[in-house]
Amino acid sequence: MTLLRWPKRPEDRFTALVRPHLRLLHRMAYRWTQHGDEAEDLVQDVLTRLFPRVAELEKVDKLGPWLVRVLYRRFVDLYRRNANSPIDDNAEPSADDALFDQRMTGECEQLEKLILQRELNRALFSIDSGWRDVVLLHDVEGYAVLEVAEILDLNVGTVKSRLHRARKKLRLALEAGTKTVPETC
Amino acid sequence: MMDCRLAQQQLEQLKPENEPGLLLHLRRCGDCREYAEDLRIARLLRSMPAPEPTAGFESRVLDGAIRQSRPARLVGNATGWKLATAASLLLAVFLALPRQSPAPAGPVGQLAETARPDVVPVTLALNSGRALAGAKIRVVMPEHLEVRGFENQRDLQWRTDLKAGANRLTLPVQQRTGRVNDVILIEIEHDGARREFRVPVPDGNGAEVRGQDAQGMQTI
Structure with a gap:
């Protein structure tokens, strides 16, 4: 006798699919929102919208980048599309200095690195958001140019051009920024 | 240099x-x-820091997402199914509700163990004259029963391969309020041919019942 397999519950299928990617989604959501609680809310919102589409998710070849793409679009919908509205106080996030400040307790070398990274992060949130998105995905998270193009729905040439311009801006910002290292170092 | x-x-x-x-x-x-x-x-x-999510993050966001939205149906819907003569389908269905008391007797009853007090495993045996790859199975539950994990979803459809001979399927069924002595509707569709079985469900006292096809003909 052949045992027929009862189809797995949608919640089990959904959990098995997305759970391995949740920390990636949280990290990306944080990169864009610069706020831990908002990052979790954004991930929750995306998952709620995706749960009814579990059958579609099962057919996706590379689910990680696909989920990041969905997350990015939702972030744009929730944060950027409303940023220009006079009656909505949503706006582009500002750099999360607190994350760096609370970690500055280690060795001098580590301290100097954190100070430079805080400056870089500030610089990232001072440049055009389109340039920032490319840097966050390519230079921070390590996605290939082609993947960045797919996630952001841009052509490869635009990604490369934005990367080049953004890096130039960041280099200038790092040269001009205040990089005060404590005297004890 | x-x-x-x-x-x-x-x-x-x-x-x-x-x-x-x-x-x-x-x-x-x-x-x-x-x-x-x-x-x-x-x-x-490349080494830019990011905070780790707080404890319980995964469970929180998954539970929240699943609680807030559930799928309307398992697969598609039943409209547009072709009604075809089912000459190629030699299927038989029987359903066994486990006896609650006394202890179950016979091979079917032994297979249908009651794992939880509120869940009754209902066993369906589908006897096919030949292998049917990618057959579509549709189960429509009566008002007073539902399949665990698919609450408020009476119409379930999915595809599976039926092997030649006996194929067994156990549904984790739980009781709802509503009238009893209803039927579970089971449809098997393969390659444009379809057969429908109406399996009467007693009030849970453990009787074994046999399915009848849509024309009222006994199939087992």
Whole structure:
């Protein structure tokens, strides 16, 4: 006798699919929102919208980048599309200095690195958001140019051009920024 | 004299201290100084910190998402199914509700163990004259029963391969309020042919029942 397999519950299928990617989604959501609680809310919102589409998710070849793409679009919908509205106080996030400040307790070398990274992060949130998105995905998270193009729905040439311009801006910002290292170092 | 290619190779190696030859080259070469600065920025960006989510993050967001939205149906819907003569389908269905008391007797009853007090495993046996790859199975539950995990979803459809001979399927059924002595509707569709079985469900006292096809003909 052949045992027929009862189809797995949608919640089990959904959990098995997305759970391995949740920390990636949280990290990306944080990169864009610069706020831990908002990052979790954004991930929750995306998952709620995706749960009814579990059958579609099962057919996706590379689910990680696909989920990041969905997350990015939702972030744009929730944060950027409303940023220009006079009656909505949503706006582009500002750099999360607190994350760096609370970690500055280690060795001098580590301290100097954190100070430079805080400056870089500030610089990232001072440049055009389109340039920032490319840097966050390519230079921070390590996605290939082609993947960045797919996630952001841009052509490869635009990604490369934005990367080049953004890096130039960041280099200038790092040269001009205040990089005060404590005297004890 | 170090050239740019060698200088850039050494820069990429991330040594704790640069060689005098490299330092001399950097003093004279603007392109390599720019390259060194780009590398430094790239390394800082690649190790840019991000906070870990707080404890229980995964469970919180998954539970929240699943609670807030449930699928309307398992697969598609039943409209548009072709009504076909089912000459190629030689299927039989019987359903066994486990006896609650006394203990179950016979092979079917032994298979249908009651794992939880509120869940009754209902066993369906589908006897097929030949293998049916990718057959569509549809189960429509009566008002007073539902399949665990598919609450408020009476119409379930999915595809599976039926092997020649006996195929067994156990549904984790739980009781709802509503009238009893209803039927479970089971439809099997394969390659345009369809057969429908109506399986009467007693009030849970453990009777074995046999399915009848839609024309009322006994099929087992």
